[in-house]
Amino acid sequence: MLAKRIIAALDIAGGRVVKGVNFENIKDSGDPVELAKRYVSEGMDELVFLDIKATVDKRKILSELVKRVASEISIPFTVGGGLTELDDMVSIIRNGADKIFINTYAVQHPEIIESISDRIGTANTVIAIDAMFRDGKYNVYINGGSKDTGLDAVQWARKAASLGAGELLVTSINADGTMKGYDVNLLKAITGAVNIPVIASGGAGKPADFLDAFNAGADGALAASIFHRGIYSATDIKKYLMENGINVRL
Template sequence: MLAKRIIGALDIAGGRVVKGIKFENIHDSGDPVLLAKRYESEGIDELVFLDIRATNEHRSILSSLARKVASEIYIPFTVGGGLKNIDDMVSIIRNGADRIFINTYAVEHPEIIQKISDMIGSANTVIAIDSGRTKDGYYVYTHGGTVNTGMDTVTWAQKAESLGAGELLVTSINTDGTKNGFDTALIEKITGMVNIPVIASGGAGSPEDFMKAFRAGADGALAASIFHEGKYTANDIKAYLKENGINVRL
């Protein structure tokens, strides 16, 4: 069985790492380069770098900052936010990122998934899905969680896989930043219907939350708040998971 991955998130706005709750009430959490280096030293397996305002501000990602962060660490590094064309995506890879992810543009132009997958490989093509739960089910949201597309989350996950996505980064808007645990029902729904790795995101507050996410089928689990605040390190979480029979990277 492949080892489960502990992933740290660097949400960037104005060149700083920020964090909010349910995609709102954003506050400053520090310098991205310093945090990236710290997380690596504390056992993080991977990092995800998201320029959270790029899409809504109609601009390309801050590639210079991405390049600077990538030059300082040795763990896998995924970059996204505002990516709209293949040239920019390829440029991100050439500037040091291991993978790219796309969200809003992929929903609006699904053909881009096949095109970029053919160009850089499916393993390097991650589709991020921001999912919101309503009384009627789970739906895909775009533009930083502000637009409900009306598209069923699981249906979109399956389509993304069929078009060449090599991995899904699934964030629950309802649990994001709450520290009350991942949406395991959402994780189970998606992992039960796709055959590519799924990263769970949104709601991590304790090592037990990671265990529940992995038992629900996630291949990786991403967190921001608990790492930014120093409540736990990745090594703390790995020790707990190992004690509870979860295979993790040491």
């Protein structure tokens, strides 16, 4: 049976991990590759690299970093952040990433989803959706969560899937950074509307939060802080999930 996935997010700027990382036994805790290796050794199923400066600065993601990650780890990873050019996406895949994700640009140019999935494959095309609950519904936000598009998140999810997205990475802006749990209502609404895998993001603070996300229909659950700070390892969370009837890779 297909296992539910535990996914670590690494925010990157200038080729370095952003946010405080305090791990012993890591020579260079700001090095994404060292951190990725640590996560893999602790049972992580997948990694997501977000170039947080790229949207603002229009900088290209360093292909060198992608190459290094690909040559040193042997689990899947996704790369995104400010991508707009199909050629750049192809080159990221070519350099070793398994999937790319786009967010703002896909909202502004939905037709690009078809071009991307035609070229690199549907399974490799992830659409990231940042949603905020406001006035009784979930709106899609762009530009790193700073701009409300007025677009309904569930409708956008459905459209992205129909255009060829192979997976959705759904972040609740309300929950993000709170460590008080994923936005279960958002996950239920999105997973109920599409027939492609959905990754929950934003709000994970404890193992029970992951259980809630999976019970809400998510296929994977992503977190950053709890892994960065070493509060829980992927294996800790998976053991808890297994005890609670969720199929995981242990």
